[in-house]
Amino acid sequence: MALLNAWAHSLHFLPYFLRVLCVSAITTVVLTACAFWMAFVLGFVLALMRLSRHAAFRAIASVYLELFRNVPLLTQLFLLYFGLERIGLTLPAFVAATLGFGLNGAAMLSEVFRSSIVGIDRGQGEAALALGMTWPMALATVVLPQSMRIALPALANFGIGLLKDTSLASAVAVPELMFRAKMLVSETYQTNLIYLIVAAIYLLLSLVLSRVSAATEHGLGKRRAALS
């Protein structure tokens, strides 16, 4: 009975919690989007470096990859936010978090891009070169459009992982979903209800992402079927 009363009491907070948490979910989405684009661009550059003819580029990209893949994200975030501040480079929390997730994500996406570029038949690039295209042109107009289709499921997976990982930004004081949730908990002590709502919001967002990517894949498949 006491437990029931306690729950009835928490429900009274529900509209307030939902309002605050849904607003802070926007910050989570914006942070995810910013970090995603940074990882996308930098990851692409790294993939090209790994496929480069020059050994120096390949070596730099490999070292970058190993460093970022074998050190926890949280350590990287703390280094960027607390570490750099100490040596005189103060980044705003949001910038530090975007940078951290972006630099880390680039290492993961470079593998995705590399394998999807390698996955395209060599003949495609060679045919484009034989037509007199330059290599950048062949890459941009012939190879990449095909490899992006291969990369799509992995990109979506990365996006969903990133969305969940942004919860770590609460530890460097970015006012996103998890950060606001902690504040609400210390304000009202409704621990279970608040974190369950937070879990539900993350679940909803990641379901939406996976549905969107499945629909895009389906759409691309159809277009491809129509072309062939």
Add this chain to the structure above:
Amino acid sequence: MSYAELWASMHDDLLQAAWATLRLALGAIAVGVALGLLLAIVRIGSRGFAGRVARIYIEVFRGTPALVQLFLVYFGFVTIGIRFDSYQAAVLGLGMNAAAYFAEIFRAGIQAVPRGQSEAAFSIGMTGSAAMRWVVLPQAIRLVLAPSGNVAIALLKDTSVASLIAAPDLMLRAQDLSSQYFMPFEIYVTVGAFYFVLCYPLSRLMRHIERRHPARG
């Protein structure tokens, strides 16, 4: 304070904390593998209620951040009378999270063993569980080795998240040391190097295994 002095005063602490991180990871891997195997078998074997519960478990734990799960286990369970210390909560929370990932890998591995294998086992009179234990699982293990190794390495890195519920690991020690010596840059670089030394050999090993036993089917 020079780096040499800092290192001299913190390396014992850090080594101890690295050991704690390893123990935490091993505990969580044990929970994750055991629960993951159970979930995979239930998901494959049951079309009814139990199968649906396993599927929902996997969806929910993979769709929400490990941090939220840890907070629920550590701060949430206390309010309904279940108390864990931060280390137990971390092992349980990270283990339950990893179980969802292990379950999907195990399911794929078990389903990749050709049907004829279990049918042959049934035809020589084995029961379902004997066929699973002696025929299917030994073959599935080879398939799941590399992907589960990768999940285990990810888990080893994710133990750093447990510092946010004050579980005694490398990251928590790093935070303590930073507030003690005010040299966060040096300390986080050092701690990053510790994680690197733990993870890099393992990821090389996994890549080696992946090349030797490429995933099929």
